[in-house]
Amino acid sequence: MKPLMIKNIEQKDAHSFSIEWNDGLVKEYRLSELQKRCPCAGCVDETTGEQILDPSSVSDDVRASRIVSVGRYAIRIFFTSGCSNGIYSFDFLHAFSY
Ligand SMILES: [Zn+2]
DSSP, rough: OOOOOOOEEEETTTTTEEEEEESSOOEEHHHHHHHHTTSSSBBBTTOHHHHHHHOOGGGTOOEEEEEEEETTTTTEEEEEOOOOEEEEHHHHHHHHOO
C-alpha cells in the first residue's frame, strides 16, 4: 500500500476545510471538531488514553490561523483559541469521523 499523503487542502469556509487524499478520498473537517479531539499530552492522558480536555470548552467558532505540515505524516493546526499543541497524523485524519 502506498503511504497516505495529502494531495490537496482546501479551505471551505472560516470553520472548515477539506483534504483530498492520494487514495481518492475527499473529507471535510470542522476545525472545532478536530480541536475537541486534540491528541496532545495536555488534552489526552498519555498512559490511560483518557481525555483531559473538556470538549464543551472548545468554541464552535474556532478558526485556524495556520496549518503546517509535520514531516510526511501529520499536520499541526494553529487555532485562534484553545490548544494548538496537537499533531494530527494522516492516519488519524483519514479515519476521522464525527
Ligand atoms: Zn491539546
